Amino acid sequence: MVAVSVVLPKDPEELALNLNGKKRKLKRQDFNEAMAKSHIPTKAIENLCKRIEKGMQNWNELINNSFLSDENKNTLKELIENRANKLELHAG
Template identity: 45%
Template sequence: MNRNHWHKPLRNRWHKTNRNSHLALTLNGKKKKIKRNDFKAAFTTLHLDAKQQENIFKKMENSKSKWMDLIDDSFLTGDFKDSYKELVEARFERVL
């Protein structure tokens, strides 16, 4: 199955409109350079206790390998895959 026919226009359109943002909505008043404490502040606002928050972070950590697998299976070229993986890795390091 060829998935490239619909991904490219959508990806290009999203990239052009969201160049300066990492998130569509703010998290703890921020759109960029989101860290663990920003998530914790949002979780606290939602009245999640410490155990619930840690479970969410564990699920995030467990999803990292799935992210890498999805990137490997994606339509991107090798260079873009490598760049994307580096970006995802940097984001995980900042949050976890």
């Protein structure tokens, strides 16, 4: 997922390509179904989510050290938090 909405805030799409026929209002189930249709084992899907959650612990620090303006840093942090909540991902 690329955070284009930081630069194009009026773009309603969350993804460039369809996922289960959707580009927005995505939920964890949409990703789980797409991965299952690709014959990815359930255990591998669970492990991927755990790895993403573990990596999320460093996102704020990485964003703070980025080249983005303070306004865009805050926008990106909000975006990540909102999307993580929709996808039922939690840092820590």
